[in-house]
Amino acid sequence: xxxxxxxxxxxxxxxxxxxxxxxxxxxxxxxxxxxxxxxxxxxxxxxxxxxxxxxxxxxxxxxxxxxxxxxxxxxxxxxxxxxxxxxxxxxxxxxxxxxxxxxxxxxxxxxxxxxxxxxxxxxxxxxxxxxxxxxxxxxxxxxxxxxxxxxxxxxxxxxxxxxxxxxxxxxxxxxxxxxxxxxxxxxxxxxxxxxxxxxxxxxxxxxxxxxxxxxxxxxxxxxxxxxxxxxxxxxxxxxxxxxxxxxxxxxxxxxxxxxxxxxxxxxxxxxxxxxxxxxxxxxxxxxxxxxxxxxxxxxxxxxxxxxxxxxxxxxxxxxxxxxxxxxxxxxxxxxxxxxxxxxxxxxxxxxxxxxxxxxxx
Numbered sequence: 001x002x003x004x005x006x007x008x009x010x011x012x013x014x015x016x017x018x019x020x021x022x023x024x025x026x027x028x029x030x031x032x033x034x035x036x037x038x039x040x041x042x043x044x045x046x047x048x049x050x051x052x053x054x055x056x057x058x059x060x061x062x063x064x065x066x067x068x069x070x071x072x073x074x075x076x077x078x079x080x081x082x083x084x085x086x087x088x089x090x091x092x093x094x095x096x097x098x099x100x101x102x103x104x105x106x107x108x109x110x111x112x113x114x115x116x117x118x119x120x121x122x123x124x125x126x127x128x129x130x131x132x133x134x135x136x137x138x139x140x141x142x143x144x145x146x147x148x149x150x151x152x153x154x155x156x157x158x159x160x161x162x163x164x165x166x167x168x169x170x171x172x173x174x175x176x177x178x179x180x181x182x183x184x185x186x187x188x189x190x191x192x193x194x195x196x197x198x199x200x201x202x203x204x205x206x207x208x209x210x211x212x213x214x215x216x217x218x219x220x221x222x223x224x225x226x227x228x229x230x231x232x233x234x235x236x237x238x239x240x241x242x243x244x245x246x247x248x249x250x251x252x253x254x255x256x257x258x259x260x261x262x263x264x265x266x267x268x269x270x271x272x273x274x275x276x277x278x279x280x281x282x283x284x285x286x287x288x289x290x291x292x293x294x295x296x297x298x299x300x301x302x303x304x305x306x307x308x309x310x311x312x313x314x315x316x317x318x319x320x321x322x323x324x325x326x327x328x329x330x331x332x333x334x335x336x337x338x339x340x341x342x343x344x345x346x347x348x349x350x351x352x353x354x355x356x357x358x359x360x361x
Contacts (some may be wrong), residue, residue, distance in 0.1 A: 187234030
């Protein structure tokens, strides 16, 4: 009976570590500090390992590159989009990569702030999800117009969406009524609201508990998991039902970029780096970083690399010449083509006139 009880407790502990990967037991402690709490930035930077120096240097360069690409994207939005509301939505989305890469880079330099900065970065991601909802409303000219267009085309709202309902074919479909669209919007909106309270709670925990705040930070993150999954479900459901109506604006491409970047930012640390690499002893402790802190440091570097690639991709994909969002760019091309054609015609007429004059003489 005792062996069965021990087996059951082992199963429960494993499930707990799957939900809270920070509870995974590690077999080493930092060599210099002999502490499990993250070191200060000063202590960390004074005891860097060679790979950490390389990661910090490359991460800094890539973050600067992301900021430079964002400047180009801001310029395109400012110059070639006429609608102020559309510009404001795009400003939020363009600033997503600079904000998130900056959070990762600062978290690499200052290990104690890494969890809080990750939470703030996730808050910005969730805010951008709701910006996508606002974008859908604007591009479709409001909920009532969108609902009428979807109804006329025979579209229905399918709930077989990520992250948990992809393969549930038994789920019913709903009519695209205005009230159902509002419910989907609120499913997305609740996530940044909940995350604001989570961030406030984490700041209070750091201020009050100090060195004992780490467990509270992780518990707050776990408490917001259901809210995050609901938001992902809501935005996927809404994006799928409106994809045909917004295809001329390349909305699906914008949504996929934000969606993939959110996956990289939120899922890699707990799933790949902690539940796999850390659990099987691939990542070890360093002079001042515990294995958990080392995993977060490496994960932040990987996220910066991935977001840099996505930033390059989005700069190419959502460029003014490839997307109808940039209406002023299209108008300028049409007007310049018209002027060029008119000048060509005038030049041709002049040449014909000269030719006729010469023939008459």
